[in-house]
Amino acid sequence: MAQTIPLVHALDDARLSPATPAPAGASAGDDGVRYHHPHYLSAERIGDRRVRYAFREFTGRESEPATPLELYRDPALTSEQCTRIARQYAAARVLWSQRRLRLRAVPLLATARLCWTSWRLAYEHMQSLFAAFTTLEDNRWRSHLMRLLDAHRVARQMAADWDDIAGQLAAAVADQHAVVDDWSDEVDLTVVAAEQGIDTTGWLIEPAGLYADTPYYRTDTPLVARLVEEIDEQRARLADIAHLAVDHDSGRWLAADHH
Incomplete structure (x- = not known):
């Protein structure tokens, strides 16, 4: 069962994600998939300034979702890609924490x-x-x-x-x-x-x-x-x-x- 959560994601005045050129040597399709949380399914923009993330259901028994430190040292990723993945983990923590509270309470x-x-x-x-x-x-x-x-x-x-x-x-x-x-x-x-x-x-x-x-x-x-x-x-x-x-x-x- 998929869980979804809307999370604020900054957009520019044209309501598009700010475009940042890919660093030299990076492949055009490199969007940091290898750093995505294992439960991550998808993300879509809703409204003017929000993004909806979808994840596989959390049990609350998993480790707390934490953004991989290697993400910020990877020259193949732009700062926007790093920010987008970090927000993905922030959304994952919300769903995980809510499920964990229910598991304990x-x-x-x-x-x-x-x-x-x-x-x-x-x-x-x-x-x-x-x-x-x-x-x-x-x-x-x-x-x-x-x-x-x-x-x-x-x-x-x-x-x-x-x-x-x-x-x-x-x-x-x-x-x-x-x-x-x-x-x-x-x-x-x-x-x-x-x-x-x-x-x-x-x-x-x-x-x-x-x-x-x-x-x-x-x-x-x-x-x-x-x-x-x-x-x-x-x-x-x-x-x-x-x-x-x-x-x-x-x-x-x-x-x-x-x-």
Whole structure:
């Protein structure tokens, strides 16, 4: 199956490719075919200033298309021919990067859907336990507190699991965007997900750099950081209540380090 991509190709005022005389010793039919990408099929001008390139379908498992360095040292080629072939490789990189993103993201998205559901269930359970304190009898306060602390731990694990898969997805997207030269060739993760029938509404996926440790310190990943802040607020609120109720044992539990 052939893949095509329109790519800007500079044309002169007469809307023709600038003509450059062939160097001495070059054959009339020498257009650098030997340097073409193996997937390259054809190129045709469309409109005033665009060229459509056609390639055999990429799998995403190939090496990244890279313009051969020998191209620029070949005396048989004109500068225009070198530029034309270089643009061919730029077009090939776009199609390759888009296919590679899908190759990497599709299996991750299937796992991500399960992880996000698990996180939401754990988070909502945690929230419901906290909310229940407002109507709880005093003699059940401590046992309910233990259930909340357990829910905090489960929610944090689910958040960490989500951040792990979200970081992998963010890295796959960042790699694709880094390969292409034009923002219009970037693929949004929501598009890939929609192709698989996956709704990403509400998903927290931050830029890839926020999931990586720095050489000097380690910080919580995005969803874990948000959750820890909320857990701290819950614990502080309950500790205040325990203090006012002169329940020092519960206050010590809540003040303990939970990170």
